[in-house]
Amino acid sequence: MIIVNVAMMQEKVIQLLEENGFTYKEKKGLKLYFQGPNSNLASDAQTAKRLIKQSSFGSALFFNVEEV
DSSP: OEEEEESSOHHHHHHHHHHTTOEEEEEETTEEEEEOSSSOHHHHHHHHHHHHHHSTTGGGOOEEEEEO
């Protein structure tokens, strides 16, 4: 499982990652929890980070991705 810490545009982040194979699990404050498409957490975290950065809104966001 990975956690995306992001304050703004949470719905867009959820939609983006779900469109790319991630499964949204829950939200706790600024933390969005996702199950990745692979069993490799490091790969899932890198993929999520890359997808968000490459999106039209990603350059305006302050976020980080953690492995759990």
